[in-house]
Amino acid sequence: METRDWIRDGLRAIAGGVLAIGLALTNFLLFVLFVVSLVLTPVLGLGLVLLPLVTRLIRARAAAARHIAGWWGVPIARPYRPRPEGTLPVGPGAYRQIVTDPATWRDFAWLLPGALVGVVLGVVSLAVPLYGIEGILLLPLWIWLGTGDYGYGAIWPIENVGDGLLSVPQGVLILTIGVLAAPYLRRADAWFTRLLLAPTRNAELRSRVTELTVTRADTVDAQAAELRRIERDLHDGAQARLVALGMTIGLAEEMVHRDPESALKLLAEARETSSTALVELRHLVRGIHPPVLAERGLDGAVRALALHLRIPTSVDSEVTERLATPVESAAYFAVAEALANVTRHSGATFAFVSIRRAGDVLHLEVGDDGAGGADPSAGTGLRGIERRLAAFDGTMSLSSPPGGPTIVTMELPCELSSPRTTLSSGTD
Known part of the structure; x- marks a missing residue:
């Protein structure tokens, strides 16, 4: 990887850490709203309306986390069960479908740990480069002004500027380490997200069975439509011409002795009909497998x-x-x-x-x-x-x-x- 590429990835990862810190606040808010909606369920049935709405917000937040994880090479599939047809977005049916979906509780279980891990890794990915920048820019300035303090209570005199400038290469080293490490911290956050938000093995199998069921139904429908098309083309095209061909040859047989000239015309017509039927059959076969x-x-x-x-x-x-x-x-x-x-x-x-x-x-x-x-x-x-x-x-x-x-x-x-x-x- 070129220097420009790892610098770009590092800066993008640092920005991702800042974003993770900001999104962590929404996790805490959604956690509280989910608990409140559960508590309010026995109270006038408010949870029947509130819980589906809050769950939508949580799933939107989880979808954003999956999308961000995909940026760092950790794809995460959606684990949710489809809503049954005819079920309203809110109400008893939606409430029952939500609370019986294991993915709902996995999302809920991820909210707080995901926020904490995101904040910690985000702070680290941001603090290390900032500390390196401080060593490069701020410490020499403080030392030059005679007010540099490393925490030991020692004020560096202005004549020790040369010694203070040794913090510059140290800052460069820390900044480099921070930029290089930031993408790995983002991937670690993505893997933790995948640990809780990815579909379980049972959910993957269930989703696969559902997908195969739909695919099989579509394939059967497509094959049935194709068979109907072939039957229609045969009936309206080649079959009709072959029937006409048989009738023409039959008439020619009847007329061959009493009117040979007309019989020859009918046979010529039959030859043309057979050629046309052959062309249509070729087109039909080409439509099946060219x-x-x-x-x-x-x-x-x-x-x-x-x-x-x-x-x-x-x-x-x-x-x-x-x-x-x-x-x-x-x-x-x-x-x-x-x-x-x-x-x-x-x-x-x-x-x-x-x-x-x-x-x-x-x-x-x-x-x-x-x-x-x-x-x-x-x-x-x-x-x-x-x-x-x-x-x-x-x-x-x-x-x-x-x-x-x-x-x-x-x-x-x-x-x-x-x-x-x-x-x-x-x-x-």
Whole structure:
């Protein structure tokens, strides 16, 4: 790390210590409010209203502590149980849900210890650099004025200025130690916060089960919708043409002896119908698993997709190896849906796709220079991308301020396909 970097981190940590001292005061206030709201519960039911409100404040304070801990490389997940549907924000239902949530009591248990640890570490991270600055600036000044006193009752005469200036290198050393140690003190505070505010093992498992339940339901719904689409396309397209083809050939059979010329026309029409049905079947198969994806992999398929867009689209990909087939398919269709949004809604003149792989995570970015303001709740296909990625524990984030640009960032756990899979994919 360069000198400029550790100085910047140290100053940021010292500022974080000052912030921790200030936030500690809110911990004490919230502790008192929580106790009061519990005591007032039997009194006219005031706690049924007051406790949920105070708990919201405590959770907001705890969320701020988790966010600050994340600044120092200590991520802390939210441990709270979701509020049941139909439950009011205040009242008996909300009160019951709050007091039965273990995370509520962990937040409460953290308030005072978290405040004390934050104050102590904040004071240390602030006092040591200040003491070093005192040695550099103030002590030589006091000695020069003949009023320097180190606590031993000895007043340094003005002729000992040279000896007094020895405090300058000592101050520099203390200041350096303080600046270097401040980030470690902030991380120690973050780890203590994580000790009390992080989800327990049971809470993590419960949250994971809930997430998987929602993901499975979304996946089942998406698969059902996809099956309905395929059935509808078959029924309205290829199936109807194949039925017409059979009827045309039947008429030709009846007319082949008594009107050969008309029969030939019907057979020519049947040939055209069969070609059209074949094209529709190819389009349908391409919608299920594009042949170009099986032949060229994700990199080649996305580049081929970009060539057919009506706006210039650049593709920057570092992933040339083959991935597992389900992952390739999910990533391809997610990029395709994002690019479809660009062409339909953004009004952009340029788009880009970036594909990276870091370890076992595939990173995808699709961006444009359009009008921005994309909203997943507006039915622009972004929810579909989220559902598609969630089936693989993937995530999607969106940055689309009004006026643009819009950037869709997707992450997808992935693994390389086996050599056998790669070989078969390339020879089919």
